[in-house]
Amino acid sequence: MTSRTPTNAAGGTILRHAEIEPFARGDGVETRLMVGKATDPTAPFTSGTTVFPAGCAAPLHSHNCAEQVTILEGEAEAMVGGEIVQLGPMDSSFVPANIPHYFRNIGAGPLKILWIYGARDVTRTFVETGETVAHMSPRDQV
Numbered sequence: 001m002t003s004r005t006p007t008n009a010a011g012g013t014i015l016r017h018a019e020i021e022p023f024a025r026g027d028g029v030e031t032r033l034m035v036g037k038a039t040d041p042t043a044p045f046t047s048g049t050t051v052f053p054a055g056c057a058a059p060l061h062s063h064n065c066a067e068q069v070t071i072l073e074g075e076a077e078a079m080v081g082g083e084i085v086q087l088g089p090m091d092s093s094f095v096p097a098n099i100p101h102y103f104r105n106i107g108a109g110p111l112k113i114l115w116i117y118g119a120r121d122v123t124r125t126f127v128e129t130g131e132t133v134a135h136m137s138p139r140d141q142v
Helices: none
Strands: 023-026 029-035 046-052 061-063 067-073 076-080 083-087 092-095 101-105 111-117 123-126 132-134
Touching (some): 046 101, 061 101, 076 092
Antiparallel strands (some): 046 111, 061 123, 067 092, 067 111, 076 101, 123 132
16 A cells, blocks of 8 residues: 555554555545554554545534644634634644544635544444444545
């Protein structure tokens, strides 16, 4: 799934974003796993990027672990714990475990986010259905 090059004999991983195979999440949304148990067996967290085309969003959901999201490009509407705010490039959020949230592209161009989960094993629970799925599994769709 991901290219990986050890940085030195002590371990570590270098990843080139352009070489990471995207995970299609539906509606043109693409996620790339950067660091996690699939790319480095010693990584204590999971991180990556997701790109949302104009008008697309992640459904209201929660995770089994804390998450940081930073807007890299575009304009987002974010709902975290019931509060709705608008975010732009380099704005960040912290979402504690089990708190419902979503990010929606409200701009004319793509919305690109960087996400970091505080766990190696991440799940997503969709608020509408109550279904819990493994992060980036076939059922983890928008």
